[in-house]
Amino acid sequence: MSALQDKYKALLDAANADGVTGLQVAEADGVLHIDGTAPSADVKNKLWDVYGQIDPNFATGDVVLNVNVATAVEGAKVKVVTQETDLNIRKGPGTDQPIVGKAAKDEIVTLVGKANDQWWLIRTDAGEEGYSYAQYLSPL
Structure with a gap:
């Protein structure tokens, strides 16, 4: 080891x-x-x-x-509510984590889970999965 x-x-x-x-x-x-x-x-x-x-x-x-x-966890749909820019989707729950994708303003994504109150695990319809700031996600 x-x-x-x-x-x-x-x-x-x-x-x-x-x-x-x-x-x-x-x-x-x-x-x-x-x-x-x-x-x-x-x-x-x-x-x-x-x-x-x-x-x-x-x-x-x-x-x-x-x-x-493993699978597309059946979860709530949430809407990206950024002011103007795309929402960064990160590999891990932190701003120091690399960006693995982006979700457009007003895009509807699937909430897979919540790491904590600040960081939610989401998946786009295109299959990009990662963590985003919860303050920019609004339940439908």
Whole structure:
């Protein structure tokens, strides 16, 4: 086990224990890549919580957590209520996380789950999935 795998053992253990399928762990250039499919939004949110406990504010940048939710979870539709610009969809719940997509103003997206009061996990009709600021999402 590498030093990074040891550092993030709790994260890897949680992924295994919570039924992440297709789990792949690879290391390249000092970054641990974790890929797989979570059975629910709750599991994905839990993984981010574990990651945040190991590396507060995700400051180190030595993990790429690329875990999506297995199926289009039936959830509430929400509307993007930005002033003028597109809403950023991020890999994880934080402004320091990379942008993986955008949702247009007034676009209707699916609420997959809530990481916390500030960050909601959403999926666009095009299949882009990630976290966005809840203040820019309004239930229909």
